[in-house]
Amino acid sequence: MQPVVLINPFEVPAGEEERFLKAWHEVAGHMRRAPGFLSTRLHKSLDPQAKFRFINVAQWESPQQLQAAISSEAVQKLLAAVSFTAHPALYQVIAE
Amino acid sequence: MQPVVLINPFEVPAGEEERFLKAWHEVAGHMRRAPGFLSTRLHKSLDPQAKFRFINVAQWESPQQLQAAISSEAVQKLLAAVSFTAHPALYQVIAE
Numbered sequence: 706m707q708p709v710v711l712i713n714p715f716e717v718p719a720g721e722e723e724r725f726l727k728a729w730h731e732v733a734g735h736m737r738r739a740p741g742f743l744s745t746r747l748h749k750s751l752d753p754q755a756k757f758r759f760i761n762v763a764q765w766e767s768p769q770q771l772q773a774a775i776s777s778e779a780v781q782k783l784l785a786a787v788s789f790t791a792h793p794a795l796y797q798v799i800a801e
Numbered sequence: 802m803q804p805v806v807l808i809n810p811f812e813v814p815a816g817e818e819e820r821f822l823k824a825w826h827e828v829a830g831h832m833r834r835a836p837g838f839l840s841t842r843l844h845k846s847l848d849p850q851a852k853f854r855f856i857n858v859a860q861w862e863s864p865q866q867l868q869a870a871i872s873s874e875a876v877q878k879l880l881a882a883v884s885f886t887a888h889p890a891l892y893q894v895i896a897e
Contacts, residue, residue: 712810712844714810714888744897746894747897748892748894749895750890750891751864751891752890755890756890757808757890760892792852794846794848794851794853795846795847796845796846796847797844797847798843798844800825800826800829800843
């Protein structure tokens, strides 16, 4: 089965990059140990003024496994402690 | 040198997916023949209501080569004929 792709564009105000990165690495540390995780890539904009300062692109075996990882207590606790505006959605690659 | 990543989230209203895809494939046909092009992946959201219905992730050798490709007469002509809301920016992968 084709993997599902989570793409998550983050709006991170200037000066908050370090706080964002610390939180992202903490969450990613849990996610990458969860069943179904395939890969993740965190992108940082070259332009500090870009609307989306960071965009995460992660591959998972299935939407259900991703949802289970996000719903875990450890991840929920971390997410509750940070408050960056994000636009996560699931995608499939339709053209290359 | 690390490639630069163009990430372009598109807002495409329901019912306009076909029009978008036709335009995207026309533009992509020119871009992939330009110097510096490495790869492209077009992502479509599983949820038709996602804020960004399509997200393109393309790798280029340099920002200059990407800019030259976008500035070409053929691509400019195609872009002038379509009008989807897009949020293109250049990125580098900072964590995997």
